Amino acid sequence: MGIFIEVNYKHVGVQGSEAQKKSDEDSLKLAFRNFKKQCERDGVLRKLRQHEFFEKPSEKRRRARARKRANALRDQREKEES
DSSP states (O other): OOOOOOOOOSOTTOHHHHHHHHHHHHHHHHHHHHHHHHHHHHTHHHHHHHTSSOOOHHHHHHHHHHHHHHHHHHHHHHHHHO
């Protein structure tokens, strides 16, 4: 992803606020990391890419057949190796 968050603090030297700012920065990083993981689990980016351009039904079927063929070959290879 191309999202960067930069945090600058000018109040350096005050002990109590440093700990609080560090804590806020860490919680922000943690929240952002959790958000990215949740999006990945839900497949949000994959769905966005799929719907970015129109795909004809025949192209969808062709892709599905190719995927089934690849899975069958993989399963066959795994079966032979066992």
